[in-house]
Amino acid sequence: MALLEMHEWYDLTRATNWTPAYVDEEALFPPALSDPFGIAVEQWETFDEPYKVSYRDYVETQRDKDIGAYSVKSALARADFFKKASPHWKALLALHFSPIGFAEFHSASAFARMTRFSRAPGMRNMATFGTLDEMRHGQIQMYFAYEFIKHDRVFDWAHKSSKTENWIIISLRHALDDIEHTRDAISAAIMTNFAFEQGFTNLQFIGLSADAAKAGDHTFATMLQSIQTDEARHAQIGTPLISIMIENGRKAEAQRLVDVGFWRIWKQFSALSGISMDYYTPLEFREHSLKEFMHEWVVDQFARNIKALGLDLPWYWDYFLHDIETFHHSQQIGVYIYRATEWWRPIACVSPAERDWLEEKYPGWNDTYGKCWDVVIDNIRQGRFERTVPEVPPLICNMCGLEVTGVAGTGRQVNGRRWNATDFHLDHEGRRYHFCSEPCKWVFELEPARYQGHRSIIDRVLDGTVPPGPDGFYEYMGQSFEERGVCGYDYQWIDGYDPPRAAAAE
Amino acid sequence: MAEIPLAVLLEGDYGYKVQVFDTADTMAQLAEKVAEQVAGVLVAPFPPEAVLKVRVQGADDPLPDDLTIAGAGFVEMESVEIYRAG
Numbered sequence: 001m002a003l004l005e006m007h008e009w010y011d012l013t014r015a016t017n018w019t020p021a022y023v024d025e026e027a028l029f030p031p032a033l034s035d036p037f038g039i040a041v042e043q044w045e046t047f048d049e050p051y052k053v054s055y056r057d058y059v060e061t062q063r064d065k066d067i068g069a070y071s072v073k074s075a076l077a078r079a080d081f082f083k084k085a086s087p088h089w090k091a092l093l094a095l096h097f098s099p100i101g102f103a104e105f106h107s108a109s110a111f112a113r114m115t116r117f118s119r120a121p122g123m124r125n126m127a128t129f130g131t132l133d134e135m136r137h138g139q140i141q142m143y144f145a146y147e148f149i150k151h152d153r154v155f156d157w158a159h160k161s162s163k164t165e166n167w168i169i170i171s172l173r174h175a176l177d178d179i180e181h182t183r184d185a186i187s188a189a190i191m192t193n194f195a196f197e198q199g200f201t202n203l204q205f206i207g208l209s210a211d212a213a214k215a216g217d218h219t220f221a222t223m224l225q226s227i228q229t230d231e232a233r234h235a236q237i238g239t240p241l242i243s244i245m246i247e248n249g250r251k252a253e254a255q256r257l258v259d260v261g262f263w264r265i266w267k268q269f270s271a272l273s274g275i276s277m278d279y280y281t282p283l284e285f286r287e288h289s290l291k292e293f294m295h296e297w298v299v300d301q302f303a304r305n306i307k308a309l310g311l312d313l314p315w316y317w318d319y320f321l322h323d324i325e326t327f328h329h330s331q332q333i334g335v336y337i338y339r340a341t342e343w344w345r346p347i348a349c350v351s352p353a354e355r356d357w358l359e360e361k362y363p364g365w366n367d368t369y370g371k372c373w374d375v376v377i378d379n380i381r382q383g384r385f386e387r388t389v390p391e392v393p394p395l396i397c398n399m400c401g402l403e404v405t406g407v408a409g410t411g412r413q414v415n416g417r418r419w420n421a422t423d424f425h426l427d428h429e430g431r432r433y434h435f436c437s438e439p440c441k442w443v444f445e446l447e448p449a450r451y452q453g454h455r456s457i458i459d460r461v462l463d464g465t466v467p468p469g470p471d472g473f474y475e476y477m478g479q480s481f482e483e484r485g486v487c488g489y490d491y492q493w494i495d496g497y498d499p500p501r502a503a504a505a506e
Numbered sequence: 507m508a509e510i511p512l513a514v515l516l517e518g519d520y521g522y523k524v525q526v527f528d529t530a531d532t533m534a535q536l537a538e539k540v541a542e543q544v545a546g547v548l549v550a551p552f553p554p555e556a557v558l559k560v561r562v563q564g565a566d567d568p569l570p571d572d573l574t575i576a577g578a579g580f581v582e583m584e585s586v587e588i589y590r591a592g
């Protein structure tokens with residue numbers, strides 16, 4: 001008997017809403033979890049997924065993708081790529097695998113909630129596949145990371161990181177809990193599938209994969225592409241939802257979800273992809289700068305998607321354009337100088353040649369961030385290693401959990417830029433909150449009750465949650481002595497600075 | 507006299523630091539303590555003749571050198587900037 005074509009049966013089988021007999025509709029789909037916007041179920045039933053797939057096709061495609069990724073991996077495992085990789089590439093792999101692996105796996109839970117609570121049958125179908133996607137590529141990333149454990153204990157953190165109170169993990173978890181795991185099915189989907197996945201995953205999974213292919217890490221490149229095809233499909237859940245929201249008079253609510261979700265995830269990608277692309281990728285393999293990737297995929301493409309849907313650009317768009325060129329440069333300084341608080345081996349990536357590249361891509365870099373690095377470099381050259389690490393901790397944003405930073409420099413007018421780090425603070429119910437940016441503060445002010453109880457890692461030091469003593473901080477963050485980051489190049493990255501100095505002395 | 511943490515930014519640094527002071531510290535002492543921690547680590551050491559001033563973030567003018575933290579009425583984690591006069 002011949003099988004029907006998908007278009008002949010899809011609409012019929014998608015109509016899976018029913019009239020509950022044992023409980024009422026509200027008990028089955030509590031508004032707080034299913035739809036706080038009060039949109040009629042008939043409207044949700046108009047959800048039409050842009051990319052339709054049957055379970056049979058889904059399984060077949062996923063199986064082929066797995067075979068592709070795993071066969072590349074096993075063919076290349078013997079090549080001992082990792083052993084020969086530079087500290088640059090090792091740091092980049094660590095920075096990708098250790099925060100992301102388990103976070104992806106955990107996303108399966110967010111998609112499963114969409115499947116359970118959405119009143120749109122088409123969305124439930126897509127979210128079911130999304131759940132399976134996140135399990136697949138959460139597992140694949142942990143499995144691929146674990147291959148390296150025999151060479152490097154850092155990759156233990158692909159799973160372990162999620163269970164620790166390390167400051168970087170607190171930052172990531174706060175953002176993902178906020179947008180994926182603690183909202184109703186519709187809000188979580190708009191924030192996760194639209195703002196996060198359509199907005200940013202190209203950056204990490206296509207941009208980084210291009211760098212990886214260039215660097216000859218074909219296992220990593222293939223794995224990243226394999227993940228991106230999952231993301232590209234389930235990211236589309238967001239688009240019909242936004243249309244339904246707008247058609248039913250909920251544009252302002254949809255806009256706010258996009259604005260909040262986009263900002264929260266930008267901060268994470270700024271640090272993660274920003275450091276990966278502009279610093280950790282070896283100079284000869286850099287395809288584009290973060291700024292160039294951001295302009296192509298986010299500022300142009302994603303902005304077009306936003307407008308095509310009938311939404312506006314987020315109100316902070318100009319500030320965001322400025323942030324693309326600034327935030328990650330400061331974060332990279334902090335990540336290097338506070339390296340003991342990280343589990344991998346951070347690298348500085350500011351050799352003379354790398355600085356030339358940074359200056360070319362970000363004019364003014366040497367007169368701003370470069371000034372801080374000059375002091376670090378001088379201390380290393382003079383053998384004052386203890387002065388390369390500040391004794392005082394940084395101020396941490398009470399929203400994004402990253403450092404409160406700005407444009408570094410001399411404090412005087414420099415190339416039109418000024419030393420301008422601003423702590424956007426707010427006094428609320430007897431406590432002073434600090435924010436790295438106006439949008440981080442704005443997110444807090446929208447829902448203070450939602451955010452006010454959270455304490456940053458620095459708040460936890462000050463209130464005694466973190467045990468005192470030299471080891472208390474590391475123990476709290478789950479880092480044994482061996483798990484405290486040291487310079488990935490053992491300071492030898494400054495060698496490039498010696499010839500010019502010798503030449504000057506002659 | 508009591509301990510008080512403040513959010514401090516030394517001119518030229520890439521970001522804020524958190525440092526604990528004594529409420530009896532004057533602005534001059536506060537500036538010196540911040541410079542001890544950050545100048546020569548992230549900001550080039552200041553020349554000996556440099557005079558450092560303290561202002562609350564967002565303010566135009568510095569606070570008097572001999573004003574104490576208690577006298578200035580800083581709240582816990584007040585944000586202050588330390589910068590070179592002139």
Ligand SMILES: [Fe+2]
Nearest residue numbers: 104107134231
């Ligand atoms: Fe994913």
Ligand SMILES: [Fe+2]
Nearest residue numbers: 397400436440
């Ligand atoms: Fe922030």
